[in-house]
Amino acid sequence: MIEAGRDRGLWNPAVEMLAPEALRELQLDRLMRQLRYNYEHSPVHRSKFEEAGALPEDIRSFADFARIPVMTKDEHRRVQEQSLREHGSPSALFGCAPPEEIVRINATSGTTGMPTLYTLTAHDVAVVNEMHARKYWRCGIRPGHTMIQALSLSMFTGGLPLSQGIMHLGACVVPVGIEGGTRRVLDMIALTRPHAIVATPSFGQYLIEEAPRQTGRPAHELGLRWFFCAGEGGGGDADIRRTLAEGFGAEVYDHTGGGHAFHGISCDHADEVEGAMHFVSGDHCLLELIDPKTRNPIEMSEGAIGEMVFSFLDWRGGPFMRYALGDLLQVWTSPCPCGRPGMRFKILGRTDDMLTVKGMNVYPQAVAGVVARFRPRVTGALRIRLDRPGPAVTPPLRIRIEHGGIEAAAIADLERELLLEFRDSLRVTPVFEWLAPGTLPRESGKIRLIEIEPAPAS
Numbered sequence: 001m002i003e004a005g006r007d008r009g010l011w012n013p014a015v016e017m018l019a020p021e022a023l024r025e026l027q028l029d030r031l032m033r034q035l036r037y038n039y040e041h042s043p044v045h046r047s048k049f050e051e052a053g054a055l056p057e058d059i060r061s062f063a064d065f066a067r068i069p070v071m072t073k074d075e076h077r078r079v080q081e082q083s084l085r086e087h088g089s090p091s092a093l094f095g096c097a098p099p100e101e102i103v104r105i106n107a108t109s110g111t112t113g114m115p116t117l118y119t120l121t122a123h124d125v126a127v128v129n130e131m132h133a134r135k136y137w138r139c140g141i142r143p144g145h146t147m148i149q150a151l152s153l154s155m156f157t158g159g160l161p162l163s164q165g166i167m168h169l170g171a172c173v174v175p176v177g178i179e180g181g182t183r184r185v186l187d188m189i190a191l192t193r194p195h196a197i198v199a200t201p202s203f204g205q206y207l208i209e210e211a212p213r214q215t216g217r218p219a220h221e222l223g224l225r226w227f228f229c230a231g232e233g234g235g236g237d238a239d240i241r242r243t244l245a246e247g248f249g250a251e252v253y254d255h256t257g258g259g260h261a262f263h264g265i266s267c268d269h270a271d272e273v274e275g276a277m278h279f280v281s282g283d284h285c286l287l288e289l290i291d292p293k294t295r296n297p298i299e300m301s302e303g304a305i306g307e308m309v310f311s312f313l314d315w316r317g318g319p320f321m322r323y324a325l326g327d328l329l330q331v332w333t334s335p336c337p338c339g340r341p342g343m344r345f346k347i348l349g350r351t352d353d354m355l356t357v358k359g360m361n362v363y364p365q366a367v368a369g370v371v372a373r374f375r376p377r378v379t380g381a382l383r384i385r386l387d388r389p390g391p392a393v394t395p396p397l398r399i400r401i402e403h404g405g406i407e408a409a410a411i412a413d414l415e416r417e418l419l420l421e422f423r424d425s426l427r428v429t430p431v432f433e434w435l436a437p438g439t440l441p442r443e444s445g446k447i448r449l450i451e452i453e454p455a456p457a458s
């Protein structure tokens with residue numbers, strides 16, 4: 001069945017094509033309304049205004065807004081605990097909508113403590129659905145396509161919110177999840193014949209290795225035309241994307257945004273910012289950059305890097321206001337040669353994952369990217385081993401790395417090439433501990449690249 005408008009390139013052209021000035025105007029208008037709402041309905045938000053010595057009506061520009069103190073995830077967690085203790089509800093202090101309007105609670109993964117919650121009204125759910133539809137539509141997903149969702153489904157934003165968004169677009173979702181194991185994902189691919197898969201890049205790489213073993217056929221015979229990376233940073237890395245594209249014979253896109261209002265998706269344009277994502281939710285989310293240490297604003301200009309701060313612009317449940325998740329972001333404001341609208345960004349890593357070696361900033365995802373360039377002589381699997389938590393690393397940087405099943409002499413050659421590449425790209429000189437292929441555990445939703453273990457006594 002061909003729907004009217006099925007050939008249009010964007011899900012919602014009227015909004016997605018807004019000129020930057022018109023978008024800024026819409027954002028400011030919505031921001032002022034949102035601030036009034038936040039102030040009136042949430043004690044936590046009200047306290048932020050009090051800290052700044054401002055009332056909502058004092059905020060008339062983006063510069064005024066930058067006076068409101070940033071809220072961190074740790075702070076959010078403390079507020080949640082206090083809210084549970086004093087009010088018997090996690091969202092009494094931070095949330096704005098009355099309980100009878102809340103229809104969904106999602107959580108962040110909570111790998112570093114109590115998960116932080118997103119609370120949504122029906123209105124907010126519709127916003128999230130719209131953003132998912134915008135992302136997949138611009139990549140060519142249409143009603144009639146089937147997407148298999150091979151992410152952790154339990155509670156997290158890559159679970160039900162994503163399933164609902166795919167359904168909202170009108171495509172068919174197979175929410176298999178990864179909790180049932182790789183075999184189950186492969187069986188469901190054979191049974192439902194999806195056109196697209198949503199998975200972490202590391203799970204994708206694992207499927208490329210496992211498909212021949214478990215199905216007797218290579219991954220590119222699974223029939224997948226799209227691979228959507230989610231849940232971890234590798235989808236922004238050109239080499240990892242190439243591995244996935246070749247392994248599956250599929251178009252590879254990286255995307256972000258789960259149960260909230262910050263969403264982006266990469267495009268098929270390859271240039272020096274290959275893998276950057278177009279920001280698709282500017283009408284619902286105001287982005288700012290700040291210096292991770294000083295908290296001062298950084299101008300959103302071409303190539304700027306800073307810690308991402310976001311504010312929801314039309315959110316009823318638990319609206320985030322100048323909220324910093326601890327992600328380090330780079331932005332590009334010039335039009336993308338692909339022609340698709342939306343400022344572009346890349347998530348460079350977590351501000352707290354960042355390591356420093358002799359004063360050089362090193363992002364674990366960048367280390368994985370360098371290693372991936374040496375496939376197939378390496379498998380791509382690695383761990384950065386630290387004696388104690390970062391960011392400061394006492395040199396040398398130690399990396400446990402799997403070779404691709406090559407001889408000792410070839411490993412020595414490979415190591416020399418790797419060292420040159422590390423010096424060129426990242427300005428560090430690591431030491432390598434070589435492991436046989438398949439030594440490092442793979443099968444998990446998210447692979448942590450850093451392991452902490454005290455160095456053996458020498």
Ligand SMILES: [Zn+2]
Pocket residue numbers: 266267268269278336337338339340
């Ligand atoms: Zn583009």
